[in-house]
Amino acid sequence: MNQNAEYSAVNDAVRGHFFRRVWQLIWPYWRSEEKGKAWLLLASVIGLSLFSVWISVWMNSWYRDFYNALQKKDFAAFTHLILYFCGIAAVAILGAVYRLYLTQMLTIRWRRWLTQRHFNRWLDNKSYYQMEQGGYTDNPDQRISEDLNNFTSDTLSLVLGLIRTVVSLVSFSVILWGVSGSIEVFGVTIPGYMFWCALVYAIVGSFLTRWIGSSLIPLNNQQQRFEADMRFSLIRVRENAESIALYNGEPNEKERLTSRFGKVWSNYWSLMKVTKRLTFFTAGYGQAAVIFPFVVAAPRYFAGKIELGELMQINSAFGNVQGDMSWFIDSFSTIAGWKATCDRLISFRQAMIDNEGHKPAIGVEEQGESLSVDNLNLDLNDGRNLLAGANLSVAAGERLLLSGRSGSGKSTLLRAMGRLWPTGHGHIRLPAGRSLFLPQKPYLPIGTLRDALSYPQPGDTYSQERYVQVLQACRLPHLIDRLDEGNHWQRLLSPGEQQRLAFARALLFAPKWLYMDEATSAMDEEDEAALYQALIDQIPGLSIISVGHRSTLKRFHSRHVRIEGGHLVNQNASAPSAV
Known part of the structure; x- marks a missing residue:
């Protein structure tokens, strides 16, 4: 209004x-x-x-x-x-x-x-x-x-x-x-x-x-x-x-x-x-x-x-x-x-x-063990079409990299999976079970570092030893002594530290499905590789949907799909096709 x-x-x-x-x-x-x-x-x-x-x-x-x-x-x-x-x-x-x-x-x-x-x-x-x-x-x-x-x-x-x-x-x-x-x-x-x-x-x-x-x-x-x-x-x-x-x-x-x-x-x-x-x-x-x-x-x-x-x-x-x-x-x-x-x-x-x-235009439900996108169309608020006729299937345990030019609709597709995109039509079937979204800019509530790590769960959900383990695994050992310190962590930590802390949160939560929207954009390649490897090693059978630009991400994913001209395209495909 x-x-x-x-x-x-x-x-x-x-x-x-x-x-x-x-x-x-x-x-x-x-x-x-x-x-x-x-x-x-x-x-x-x-x-x-x-x-x-x-x-x-x-x-x-x-x-x-x-x-x-x-x-x-x-x-x-x-x-x-x-x-x-x-x-x-x-x-x-x-x-x-x-x-x-x-x-x-x-x-x-x-x-x-x-x-x-x-x-x-x-x-x-x-x-x-x-x-x-x-x-x-x-x-x-x-x-x-x-x-x-x-x-x-x-x-x-x-x-x-x-x-x-x-x-x-x-x-x-x-x-x-x-x-x-x-x-x-x-x-x-x-x-x-x-x-x-x-x-x-x-x-x-x-x-x-x-x-x-x-x-x-x-x-x-x-x-x-x-x-x-x-x-x-x-x-x-x-x-x-x-x-x-x-x-x-x-x-x-x-x-x-x-x-x-x-x-x-x-x-x-x-x-x-x-x-x-x-x-x-x-x-x-x-x-x-x-x-x-x-x-x-x-x-x-x-x-x-x-x-x-x-x-x-x-x-x-x-x-x-x-x-x-x-x-x-x-x-x-x-x-x-x-x-x-x-x-x-x-x-x-x-x-x-x-x-x-308001009834959602895009049907999203949780059912089964795989991810399925059927005839999905995503529109912008001004009526322009962003993605047309998208079909995608990801089995449990697969790791998919989604790339494309800036503004092509990669993050919008993830928002639709998270029930956040209101315009368009089609159907998305999400796998049942524990899932977690990691946005490019993590949210860190004001409070103790322990509360920020466990968000949205209470700070006493995990043991002290587990907090120490994930901080070490995510290259944040300098924060171990500050677990009970109350602060505005989103202002205090650098963007790279914030993203590494979000990975530590994922290790704590141990989801079956992890959706990441350029979640390593503020990290260097060495940290990015170490954290992806930590996820794969510490959460067996983890399914990953990653949005990213870097070619270095390809080795951590078994499949690579690009968005080109409003369609989902296999990495080696030359024309739009169902994926």
Whole structure:
């Protein structure tokens, strides 16, 4: 998906279905294996939120009694009310602390559950690989780490805030209706007129807020993406520091990073302008709300119909009702950010679902003891054909060398055997049993060298003696004393050492079938010969499929097949034929 059009594309895709899609993100947790603790925590947090509303209602009555005591200069009532306030305040503080604590506990538990589910979905069926190749989404790391964090915290904040607001609105509306009295306008008596003033005030404010801040949602979405893109570019510089330094590529990288930050800068300025307009309005709206109830209630006070305590109670009740009705105004920035986060998670989730539902065009199954490729066609993403009508059979124990010009499709054929190539048609039957792929650039996880050697198995799978043996066999004796050292081995070791370590991994795993994609390209010929011979000597009956260019590899393989003109050709054949 084109990144610059992602927001509009998602908006088009989910228009009319947004809340249904969000519900599909929310609901599974609340009926999962953790539902008991989740509902208990939610009920506790809601209960403490309602308790805080009760405190506010009580404080409204306290205002009336307190200001009446001040007006009457009743010191005994004043002292009693101060002590009463101290007791309730202590309870209110305790409730507020535990409301926050339990909310955070629920948030992190929900985030842990969602994160684990997204880990599973992203890693299963090789979705992480296919989504990168297809360009379905940008920055999945940000969506799993930041977006899920924001989603859980903002969702709970908005839902709990809305519940508290509704209960508070009902409670204070009853109070405001009762204390505000009625007013006659143009001969018409309006009961509970302060309530209607608060309602009109909040409705007008909400409409204007939505109109002024409507562009915050797409701008927030873009800001998150631009920030993630810049962070990814910085990580790329770190990962490829040596290559960039040797190329003297600093000016190019500066230009690239400056361009990335330019998008962050430009979009942030747009955010600032919209936020400035919105803040002008909301700040003015909030300041006017302080004085508005006094202005509206003043005629009754100066007419002697209410006392100072009742005036302050009306002001407090009006403030609560107006504030509750203005919940949308106060929460608009949070809602805008939440909507942008939901859009990104929805598109990410949909991309994973689409990948799961995508039926592979190339049939790959494990059966029997030999490798068979039947009428295989491999296509590039742009529709161009790479390999046509390929037929290949490799018996158990054979060692096959696959060569050809760069870009002819050698590595692509291996990817198809590894279920990684999505375009084309045909059938591949892989032999059942232990198999291992060695790519040109091995993956070495950050951790101990023992863990890197045994990957993807745990580090304690093999004995110390076995680790020592394979390191010696693969010409890495200088690493024996560092087996338990934790490090970033992919940065620390040279490309040749990394490839030799991958051979050591193969010796440990002892597969029946080994698929190697130019796995010795960074080695010299002497190391290459020693390591191939170690494989043949230490793993009897090993079947090997090697992709390589060097003629020195031929002596380690019983067969040699080239890819020429999009066809598999025997080394001595002059025309395309079945192999």
